[in-house]
Amino acid sequence: MxxxxxxxxxxxxxxxxxxxxxxxxxxxxxxxxxxxxxxxxxxxxxxxxxxxxxxxxxxxxxxxxxxxxxxxxxxxxxxxxxxxxxxxxxxxxxxxxxxxxxxxxxxxxxxxxxxxxxxxxxxxxxxxxxxxxxxxxxxxxxxxxxxxxxxxxxxxxxxxxxxxxxxxxxxxGNEGAGVIVRRLRVTGIGEGTLADALKDLPWREQGVKFGTRAGLSGITVILRGGPAKKARAGVLYLESRVREILGDKVFGVDEADLAEALGQVLRQHRLTVATAESCTGGLVAKRLTDIPGSSDYFVGGVVSYSNRLKTALLGVSETLLATHGAVSEPVARAMAVGAVSRLGADCAIATTGIAGPNGGSPQKPVGLVYVATSVESEIEVARFTMFRDRDEIRERTAQTGLDLLRRRLLKRRPVDT
Amino acid sequence: MxxxxxxxxxxxxxxxxxxxxxxxxxxxxxxxxxxxxxxxxxxxxxxxxxxxxxxxxxxxxxxxxxxxxxxxxxxxxxxxxxxxxxxxxxxxxxxxxxxxxxxxxxxxxxxxxxxxxxxxxxxxxxxxxxxxxxxxxxxxxxxxxxxxxxxxxxxxxxxxxxxxxxxxxxxxGNEGAGVIVRRLRVTGIGEGTLADALKDLPWREQGVKFGTRAGLSGITVILRGGPAKKARAGVLYLESRVREILGDKVFGVDEADLAEALGQVLRQHRLTVATAESCTGGLVAKRLTDIPGSSDYFVGGVVSYSNRLKTALLGVSETLLATHGAVSEPVARAMAVGAVSRLGADCAIATTGIAGPNGGSPQKPVGLVYVATSVESEIEVARFTMFRDRDEIRERTAQTGLDLLRRRLLKRRPVDT
Known part of the structure; x- marks a missing residue:
């Protein structure tokens, strides 16, 4: 080259x-x-x-x-x-x-x-x-x-x-030449934890190499065998073992995107989604709309960057904001409630956090993030401490929001088609 | 190496x-x-x-x-x-x-x-x-x-x-060796047109090399001289010539981001901005909030992906939508009006377009985009045909929205400080 x-x-x-x-x-x-x-x-x-x-x-x-x-x-x-x-x-x-x-x-x-x-x-x-x-x-x-x-x-x-x-x-004259490579896309687990979880599988015995590549939109687990038939079988066997271990943390293969995986689940359940974003500033909506055809399930979103708009657009009460602050569990919850009622969707993802580099305090440090998901009016809020810089905190928060909703929906029985 | x-x-x-x-x-x-x-x-x-x-x-x-x-x-x-x-x-x-x-x-x-x-x-x-x-x-x-x-x-x-x-x-024997490099960030012009506009400057005579690097967030014009004193003067001279030719298309140097440049102008004018996005799906808001401290001038935004939300959140009339379609000059204008009034900002950026790959028609092909900007209730709408794929159409549209507002504000007299 x-x-x-x-x-x-x-x-x-x-x-x-x-x-x-x-x-x-x-x-x-x-x-x-x-x-x-x-x-x-x-x-x-x-x-x-x-x-x-x-x-x-x-x-x-x-x-x-x-x-x-x-x-x-x-x-x-x-x-x-x-x-x-x-x-x-x-x-x-x-x-x-x-x-x-x-x-x-x-x-x-x-x-x-x-x-x-x-x-x-x-x-x-x-x-x-x-x-x-x-x-x-x-x-x-x-x-x-x-x-x-x-x-x-x-x-x-x-x-x-x-x-x-x-x-x-x-x-x-060697038709079908080529090594076999499988790539599983994984999220919701750290790269080190993932490597530890997989390291004792029979890689060597099966003639398969494995590696991981980590990014802000997930980790790719790469399984690689030689062109021999045995290696092909080994790769497929080990893929099934990896899937057993990682469960619903696997969201796709190859270049799969988490927003697309969520979109598929929303389609299966015939549900729509809306977003209410503070710290991610539109990134969750952007990720959702990266996917062609997302208008089938994404109705829209609100970027309520100021507290005034949290109240005006999402109905978050001023008292709640004054009592708990914008970055809090009750406000994340109220944002999700507002997204569902004001935007008219079955599900919602809401984010509020401190992306930094400024605005942190000992009680609420940079990286503190609340992510709320709503599935047909049932709301769950999760608290995270995200790390590194502003970009990474925002990317990780958006990724987490998409994944939390996806995994909640996977637990439900899809609508019969 | x-x-x-x-x-x-x-x-x-x-x-x-x-x-x-x-x-x-x-x-x-x-x-x-x-x-x-x-x-x-x-x-x-x-x-x-x-x-x-x-x-x-x-x-x-x-x-x-x-x-x-x-x-x-x-x-x-x-x-x-x-x-x-x-x-x-x-x-x-x-x-x-x-x-x-x-x-x-x-x-x-x-x-x-x-x-x-x-x-x-x-x-x-x-x-x-x-x-x-x-x-x-x-x-x-x-x-x-x-x-x-x-x-x-x-x-x-x-x-x-x-x-x-x-x-x-x-x-x-050349202490303090090191080349001098200047990088100008430019937007609103194609790479070929830009190269043509600059190619007749006295690069060779001044001992300066120039190159361009194009991306979706702008073009970087790179001026590079050798370690000699003459080359340093040549780089600075040619930088001034390039700035003369490109005018307000230059939005910064080195790693400058257009959203940051817009933020600086908004600060100078003590104005706030809101967004109303359809085809960009949150990307304009995301770009604005990539910048630390953007809450000083960005109040928030709406991703009105469905027509229903264009009406509910931005007050775009159903008649207008039915008559002209969501991707039209009047709807872009109405979205900007709605962003200003509903979100309470001095300025607005509104986008509506067909990002594809589907949804195009002979009258309204994939890539057709309207971008509206509002500066203190005066609205301008521009029509574009953006190219390549969904991602690029969206990125270019967001970039264009940020730039149109920036260049409108540059024509105003800043507030005295």
Whole structure:
């Protein structure tokens, strides 16, 4: 893999594309041996491509350098490394122009260069404004992808992966090659506790490796076996054991999002939800509405940042606020009550807390959070001490709110369909 | 920079050390030209070191491979690449043993190998259990650091950075080396248009490089000069020229956030703001409340996802909704009016649009968005066609709402303080 971009070398950006592509390659049975980040310098990129090709890899992925600026040199570098010319592709220019037209924008002249590809290359359809391409050099498939993560991912999944898969099975006759990887998405448990809970399972005996990756939207438990049949069975066996241990803390697989998992449960129960947010400031509603189709179950929400609006929009009594303070169990409860009655929903998630960095006190320190959930007028309030900075406290609070409601609903019998 | 570790190539871990070290090198006036991640394979690591030394860099940083396992090969690889032997360092073994004693642990025999360093190398004191080392090869300073981020960072800051600094100033006599970098944060303009607008400035004549980095929360224009005094003046001169051209599209420097910039303007004008969101689903409020202290000017918001709540919470008339549809200029306007009156704020941002992927029609396609801003009861509505996927449409819409209000307020005379 070659990544171009001064910004990756200067540390302006962490190169998450490398990990993404490394994982995707593994899924198709390829193990990345080298990943080089190189400056936006034509000579350096050409040299890097030549050095990579000298190792005769099955696949050489190049990411970045496909934009319209002078620093975008990948097209030219591939052509030079292979000793072929760049040729202007009329149909590609039409596609690029069409995107600008679609966006009601004038195409700057600099974007014309994106329609030039090395002779022999095939364009990869694009979702942004940067077309990718692929070309064969000896036994190596070279593919150029955008540096923008989102565009790179779409192009890999929708365009390049099928090409790589078909090319590998032709070459090696090894259909269905690839290690088996299962990823379980988990929340509501710490990474250390989770590792301890799983460490005594028969990983070694089953030829399966496991790892975890933690983020603010949950932990991913990764189970990985080799391509052999035995390893496949081992992965599936261990997945079932992990699921037994973690129970409803597992909310999905692969890239599953907790808000989507909650949405599925709400649909199953034919229930709607509203939000009443203070410290999360709209983040719970944002998470819910990240999911396409969420208008089926999400009616709306209130961000009652000021006490005045807690009263005006949610009916939280001024006495309650004065007696207990905005960050308290009774106020969280009253917010959930107000969300259900004022917004007209079956369920509610309400948050109030001190996200910091200021506003804490010995009695109510930064990180103190109350999360209330309401399921058909039954309200539960949980108290947490969240840690780290403002962003993390808010993200963890939103995640917790979504999860508490999901787990409460899982305990109910779904509506028959 | 060389990073060793199969886990970095398989994508189990994102390599954040690369960005960290790239940024640190820049601070001491060094620009990383190559960053290679290589598998835990002795031959590959030796080859990588030799290839790197052939370029005669000032510094070669190697991260990872200093642990006690069979996969930890950096000590041996450096020795082989330089053609020197590994030698056992008694005093280093004592330090490693002491750490285990300090942690009340028995030292496993495998850790003994960590006390072997290439002949000529100096050990770098360690905070974990992995000692680093440095050694000179021709004009290159080779340094080996742990792969664990926390240990790497401590070792760089406390041990290696002073060595690199002193070595560079001895070599070049250039005390206070370090490039000058200015980063301007810009929004409301496309990356291509921006590059075209700036490309004819005298970059080359002034010895200044410029680049852009685009994201959903704005574009960063990066101006970078060398350590020479002239370049410093050039960067500052060109910054003023860029600011002239971009005007109020520049909202800050470095890591500035648009919501923070809006907050500053609101404070200057002693105005408050409320939000009324449909398609952004809470994201505008979330962006505003990302900023500590935003409760000073943000009173709250409504996520009126359903039409029913647009009427109930914001007073948007049912007739208006039926006549024009929820995604329309009149409804955006009515939402802003409702936000101001129902939530009691001086200003408002209201959004309504079709974020997709479904719900579009030929008349109202996915990406059609209306953003209304209200400043003391004067309302302006703008229509946009946002592009790409649901996430981007929502992010761009929120960004646009924050920016439209900011730029309207900038045209007013601030309150005297």
């Amino acid at each position: 070659i990544f171009t971009g001064d910004e990756l070398l200067r540390g302006d950006i962490v190169n998450s594309n490398q990990a993404y592509l490394g994982e995707r390659l593994l899924e198709v049975g390829l193990f990345a041996t080298h990943a080089l980040t190189v400056a936006d310098n034509l000579g350096s990129i050409v040299e890097a491509i030549k050095a990579a090709l000298a190792r005769e890899p099955d696949v050489l992925l190049i990411s970045g350098g496909l934009g319209p600026t002078e620093d975008d040199l990948t097209r030219e570098a591939v052509a030079q490394a292979l000793g072929v010319a760049l040729e202007h592709r009329r149909e590609l220019l039409q596609q690029i122009t069409a995107r600008f037209t679609f966006l009601s924008m004038n195409m700057p002249p600099s974007n014309r260069k994106q329609a030039a590809l090395p002779v022999g290359a095939a364009a990869l359809p694009f979702t942004g404004t940067a077309p990718g391409f692929w070309i064969e050099a000896g036994t190596t498939l070279i593919a150029a992808l955008p540096g923008v993560s989102r565009e790179l991912r779409t192009m890999w999944e929708e365009e390049l992966a099928p090409i790589v898969r078909s090319r590998l099975s032709i070459q090696t | 060389i990073f060793t570790g199969d886990e970095l190539l398989r994508g189990d871990i994102v390599n954040s050390n690369q960005a960290y070290l790239g940024e640190r090198l820049l601070e001491v006036g060094l620009f990383a030209t190559h960053a290679l991640t290589v598998a835990d394979n002795l031959g590959s690591i030796v080859e990588a070191i030799k290839a790197a030394l052939a370029r005669e860099p000032d510094v070669l940083l190697i991260s990872g491979g200093l642990g006690p396992t069979e996969d930890d090969l950096t000590r041996e690889a450096v020795a082989q690449a330089l053609g020197v032997a590994l030698e056992h360092r008694r005093e280093l073994l004592q330090q490693i043993t002491a750490r285990f004693t300090f942690l009340s642990m028995n030292m496993p025999p495998s850790n003994r190998k960590q006390a072997a360093l290439p002949v000529g190398a100096a050990a770098l004191p360690f905070t974990g259990t992995a000692p680093g080392f440095w050694i000179e090869a021709g004009t290159t300073l080779i340094a080996a650091l742990p792969g664990v981020s926390r240990e790497l960072r401590t070792m760089w800051e406390e041990e290696l950075a002073p060595i690199v600094r002193s070595r560079l100033s001895i070599q070049t």
